Amino acid sequence: MKTLPDSQNTPLPILDAVAPAVTAAPVQRAVLELSFQELQDWLRERGYPTFRTQQIRRWLIQRRITSFEQMSDLPAALRQQLHEQFRFCSFQTVGHQVASDRTEKLLLRLQDGELVECVLMRDPGRRTVCISTQVGCAMGCVFCASGLRGVKRNLTPAEIFEQVLVLHRLMADDEKITNVVVMGIGEPLANYRSLMAALELLTAEDGFGLGARRITVSTVGLPEKIREFARSGQQYNLAVSLHAPNDALRTEIVPVNRNIGIQEILDAAEEYHQHTGRRISWEYVLLSGINDQPRHAEELATLLRGRTAHVNLIPMNGVSELVMTAPREPQTQQFLEILVRRGIPATVRKRKGADIDAACGQLRLNREDSKST
Ligand code: SAH
Numbered sequence: 001m002k003t004l005p006d007s008q009n010t011p012l013p014i015l016d017a018v019a020p021a022v023t024a025a026p027v028q029r030a031v032l033e034l035s036f037q038e039l040q041d042w043l044r045e046r047g048y049p050t051f052r053t054q055q056i057r058r059w060l061i062q063r064r065i066t067s068f069e070q071m072s073d074l075p076a077a078l079r080q081q082l083h084e085q086f087r088f089c090s091f092q093t094v095g096h097q098v099a100s101d102r103t104e105k106l107l108l109r110l111q112d113g114e115l116v117e118c119v120l121m122r123d124p125g126r127r128t129v130c131i132s133t134q135v136g137c138a139m140g141c142v143f144c145a146s147g148l149r150g151v152k153r154n155l156t157p158a159e160i161f162e163q164v165l166v167l168h169r170l171m172a173d174d175e176k177i178t179n180v181v182v183m184g185i186g187e188p189l190a191n192y193r194s195l196m197a198a199l200e201l202l203t204a205e206d207g208f209g210l211g212a213r214r215i216t217v218s219t220v221g222l223p224e225k226i227r228e229f230a231r232s233g234q235q236y237n238l239a240v241s242l243h244a245p246n247d248a249l250r251t252e253i254v255p256v257n258r259n260i261g262i263q264e265i266l267d268a269a270e271e272y273h274q275h276t277g278r279r280i281s282w283e284y285v286l287l288s289g290i291n292d293q294p295r296h297a298e299e300l301a302t303l304l305r306g307r308t309a310h311v312n313l314i315p316m317n318g319v320s321e322l323v324m325t326a327p328r329e330p331q332t333q334q335f336l337e338i339l340v341r342r343g344i345p346a347t348v349r350k351r352k353g354a355d356i357d358a359a360c361g362q363l364r365l366n367r368e369d370s371k372s373t
Helices: 036-045 049-061 077-086 156-172 189-204 221-230 248-251 255-259 262-274 292-302 329-341 360-373
Strands: 091-098 106-109 115-125 126-130 135-138 149-154 179-182 217-221 238-242 281-285 309-315 345-346
Touching: 036 049, 077 248, 091 156, 106 156, 106 345, 115 156, 115 292, 126 156, 149 189, 149 221, 156 189, 179 189, 189 217, 189 221, 221 238, 238 262, 248 309, 262 281, 281 329, 292 309, 292 329, 309 329
Parallel strands: 126 179, 179 217, 217 238, 238 281, 281 309, 309 345
Antiparallel strands: 091 106, 106 115, 115 126, 135 149
């Protein structure tokens, strides 16, 4: 089997955008870019007791504040030193859209000027945030806005984790985040180490404290990384973007499939299920006239028969640069019924934030275009 390179270990194609200009002011780190130990050392060097480390991290991670000044039980001098030495957050919010269903989408500008997105979705009793893991994406799925211009770089653990925090700070005091889906811009398993470090901050008791079963990682299907993820010993949910029931069609829709193949993915997903006991979700974006015919549904049912699987049908969200569209409602229902009749648990994903640029990566593309025109 051919494997894709882990982009964490391999130089990414476009790194010049990340390198700071020689004349630039010194880059300040965000506090959460420091490990617990580094922050503790920094405090100790300035004569502060070690308990301040946990105190500062608790403020940053668990409370809904937006400046060091608000860390009210820290000495004023320490608040001032933090303010002078560090950024409060690793990015700035430069765009904020609110849809009529109260879905909120943020556009974030990272320290090097790159843009990513994150989303908050509201359902009764449920608050789900969707976060990004890379600037752009190298996978090139033909219907996806995120990959239209390739990948620029991986996000750091803080840049991934702080998306959850920035959305948490937006919410009312009586609201809390119940679920996190790693389904924003990028391929999470191609940025494996940063992903895992971010998930650790998200789940740690002294971090954000979210249960692993409330977190879903969506992948294009990188078998080696799925197997590594299986061995992580955590009960994260795994969603695999399948989009086609055979290799010929999948390679047209998901070009990286050429080097992988559906069988490898099925085997790796089975290992994930064996290790974690979690049911695998199979995502299937419905593209009108391409992968939405009854014969595709029949073939998909045969492919997944006997597996502990759930199929998530996603009518394509429109992307202005692309001509592909979602099928009409009756086609979608017919596809769903075929799966269900053949014993495959399946649902159609409800559309959220329909009146904002909710398709993955769309907001970032629009902003980049308006910058360049
Ligand atoms: N790279 C990962 C995670 C990011 S994409 C993956 O491939 O799973 C998250 C999900 O959104 C994937 O299932 C992806 O196929 C889907 N998606 C991307 N663009 C979309 C669009 N225009 N309409 C509907 N779903 C889309």
